Amino acid sequence: MDRNQTEADEIATLRAATHASLRPSVPALEALLFTPQPVLDHGFVRVIDYMGDDNAIVQAARVSYGRGTRRVSEDEGLIRYLMRHRHSTPFEMCEMKFHVKLPIFVARQWIRHRTANVNEYSARYSVLDREFYIPAPEQLAVQSAANRQGRGEPLSAAQANQVMALLAEDASRCHAHYLELLNEDEEGKVRDPARPAVARELARMNLTLNTYTQWYWKCDLHNLFHFLALRADPHAQYEIRAYAEVMMRIVEAWVPMAARAFRDYRLHAASFSAPMLAVLRRRLAGEAVSPESSGLSKREWAEMEAALAPSAQ
Amino acid sequence: MDRNQTEADEIATLRAATHASLRPSVPALEALLFTPQPVLDHGFVRVIDYMGDDNAIVQAARVSYGRGTRRVSEDEGLIRYLMRHRHSTPFEMCEMKFHVKLPIFVARQWIRHRTANVNEYSARYSVLDREFYIPAPEQLAVQSAANRQGRGEPLSAAQANQVMALLAEDASRCHAHYLELLNEDEEGKVRDPARPAVARELARMNLTLNTYTQWYWKCDLHNLFHFLALRADPHAQYEIRAYAEVMMRIVEAWVPMAARAFRDYRLHAASFSAPMLAVLRRRLAGEAVSPESSGLSKREWAEMEAALAPSAQ
């Protein structure tokens, strides 16, 4: 496609121009800058800009604690302390700006994170491309019986093919009719000068929720970690998790110390309620506590067991 | 419909039960409480709860200004002063909770207002009803030539009918296939026990953007006014403006003094830039300023003229 070539050329130009600055830079992140990291079938995440690094977190903490931080001699130790005790403001001193291409139904989950800045492609102004998300066969699964909001077993190959065909057909037809309403062809040219072009803000309502949109999304590191804690979690829907996982790798290149602390104290940590702690104490004292004698609900018991299972990360 | 009857019964029950409270209540708003105010073809806005009234704004301002406010003897004068000088915090002391039913593409515009609380119907958990927005013929218009994001002339009756039929057909087919993926009929019963039910979180991507969703949306009065200033404005898309106008009438029943001040100082006010003020001064001094001699861009000149036109509200 011509347009894709143009974008690739623009990125190559951006990546070829180095600028001198007094601001510290992060070489491992610079290596990723501007380049789209593919997600799903047509989506991507790319870093457009960033501010700060591991050291900026430490520096902000030292402003807060003043002379008091002299004792914490090591930077990583300080970052881990901040993460463990939910001293979140130093993490807010780092900022990242992403360019993301994503299906509309994923965008609708994502936008619920309010503490971020967003500029989304507007279908009131411009025409959306003919690109929709069609899940890969291994992602097509039945409704979970155990989890009302999740997926269970994958479909058979034949069933998956049927579903994919149906999704592709409906999305294509809806987009074709959308262009028909706009009286435009795929290249954006007027089809029939004698016919009216329905307003873009109206025509777009005919599109399906798997149509791709795109946005700039900017967020500080504290709120980015909050996003990742929810969206890189196994309970998150696969499609948004796919984005979160790519972003997690970007964060690891950017702030490796903070990313390690986040994994240990948030992503792979577990919260034990007061009733669970009581059970733990009994077990550590040698008592064989059964689900029945635990005083926990079945669901809580299962959650505690899952957190303590060796297979948990 | 059975479900509609159930909802009507629930509302009647709620409206029949009066509770005693030390909190002040607003009779004109109580008359509207819980009852859906229709918007578009299947949408509604209804007030679920509220906190505060005109007097709560005054009371909060008097806390800020302490003895200093004794001079402003009249409540409405104080409210107008606060509105004029953008002293916004007293307005934040009032809060309203709405239940709204709205097309997804409208919800996507609405959610951009971040300073609000939202609980939206989740299509990961539950099945969306077969209800979509089809614009009335008088709302179907061509793309505006003057305004890249707006509508121009309405379509002819024949053209409008064609568009409505196309929108209805695509939305219906997509929803039918959605139920087919879920292996459910319209009543939510399993269609074919031998077939798998695709996960709800996947099947929903086949729906069109005019499908109705619903949410609880809660906002303080300052941010509600900000929402109304943007969305009750003639530049807003008709479909969200239809909601804003119903909400504006609700606000007038709730806080009549603040609503009047909002109309005078925000909704029907105009901002004049430094260059426009320079032109105004010349004109008031008797000079006949032309667009060319004004130093304004064409677009700014037109905006100034529009603000000064007698036809403006």
Added chain:
Amino acid sequence: MDRNQTEADEIATLRAATHASLRPSVPALEALLFTPQPVLDHGFVRVIDYMGDDNAIVQAARVSYGRGTRRVSEDEGLIRYLMRHRHSTPFEMCEMKFHVKLPIFVARQWIRHRTANVNEYSARYSVLDREFYIPAPEQLAVQSAANRQGRGEPLSAAQANQVMALLAEDASRCHAHYLELLNEDEEGKVRDPARPAVARELARMNLTLNTYTQWYWKCDLHNLFHFLALRADPHAQYEIRAYAEVMMRIVEAWVPMAARAFRDYRLHAASFSAPMLAVLRRRLAGEAVSPESSGLSKREWAEMEAALAPSAQ
């Protein structure tokens, strides 16, 4: 004092007037409405208004989950599920407005909670009363050696008396000079018509940080719980904790189910990091893990032991 009598009369008047509303009310909270709950030596917290109750949380969750929630038959079970899984938006549907009188140094900690609405008494407009916080002897303690931001052992009675005298003397002198700058006496009358009155916005800078201020502070229940989790915690400074504890009791009167869930899953819960979970698994498997063999830092080991100690709530 005359002014105190006036305020008491106003509260009595407010408490005598019952209003009918279709909004549900909470009798246990109505019993507290408007009445100041004393905190510290001159401070108070009083509820001015509220919106919602336990049932409003359930109702908002059911909007989100739609038909999906029919299975969770019991309201308290649903609220506990929401709290445990950090589904925070239904808690945002409840709102409370407080009137608080508090020392300025406490206000400076409190205001860091950004997701709230505030109207503070303005010392640019009005004159601050001659009231300062002087800690009770049992609260006067030495700097903690273990915790760089905390208190250690209390002072001896003689030392405490000295400190209290010094604090009272400095605050009094500074306030007396403040009035002198304003050329006002304690009743707000001009002292010497021949002398100028320095601007209030300037004179106030002479006051000490233990001077009392007051504000209206409004917050949704999710953010109120976040405030309480941080400020009712033993690591919080005693003075703000004193406010948080009174507010916790108010919340218990207001939303008893949510308050219980908050105690179990937040306030008295503990988070175990990935490395701590590894240690726990080894201990539950019967291994005697020592601090040295645990792989944890000394500080983390101590934190884990504290969470598992029987004396922890």
Added chain:
Amino acid sequence: MDRNQTEADEIATLRAATHASLRPSVPALEALLFTPQPVLDHGFVRVIDYMGDDNAIVQAARVSYGRGTRRVSEDEGLIRYLMRHRHSTPFEMCEMKFHVKLPIFVARQWIRHRTANVNEYSARYSVLDREFYIPAPEQLAVQSAANRQGRGEPLSAAQANQVMALLAEDASRCHAHYLELLNEDEEGKVRDPARPAVARELARMNLTLNTYTQWYWKCDLHNLFHFLALRADPHAQYEIRAYAEVMMRIVEAWVPMAARAFRDYRLHAASFSAPMLAVLRRRLAGEAVSPESSGLSKREWAEMEAALAPSAQ
């Protein structure tokens, strides 16, 4: 002072190290980076980091408007359009991080801007230096008669000297007693090993509100403009305005196009209410409207006249 020398050395080191990055940099801002810009008697503002430039605003707008923006050929025209129409989200794509030293009473006004990230020096952890703000004689003024929150005429030289002496004496004595409570001398050494050191979190309450504190403060450009619109305004208290004016000059070095648009459409613009617009129309039609025949309140009339006065900027 040793400490000042250390800080100067650190800044010189930072300014000597240039880093290569693919991120665009702004030479006019790089020239200011890290260097303290003095404000008031002991305060400063210095830029620690930044993200984005004028071009980043344009780039974000073009993502939103897609192909639709091709028509707006010129970048500055697009930025002015965005500013005029309050399309604020592209401005949110730029971010700046400041290090600020400021009196506590100024910090209390500043912190009311909630959409920012803050790390303040903590007097629970560390000891505050013996530095307080004493207004310059020309800033010492009487309470304004016209404006309940403002200043009027300056004091005479003799009166000003008296006030300055009183402020300096009270602040000094309070700080001396603060160190006495901490049992520390000015160099942070223990004074008397036999005496207890009162907890820092307690001792600090003896300080006056003109004591200097410091913080890192990070904000996006949209919210920074909002801050500047309120705080660079003549109605703002002089002391915070002094900071805003320095920050405005920094913003002009950073994003010159956006800064110009901000001056024209926000800082030096005026809002005319619906009743004022009616008066303007009558005057432009040649009618001699008097305050009495205008239908405006006295105060609104005066505000309109002020906006139209040639002396206004």
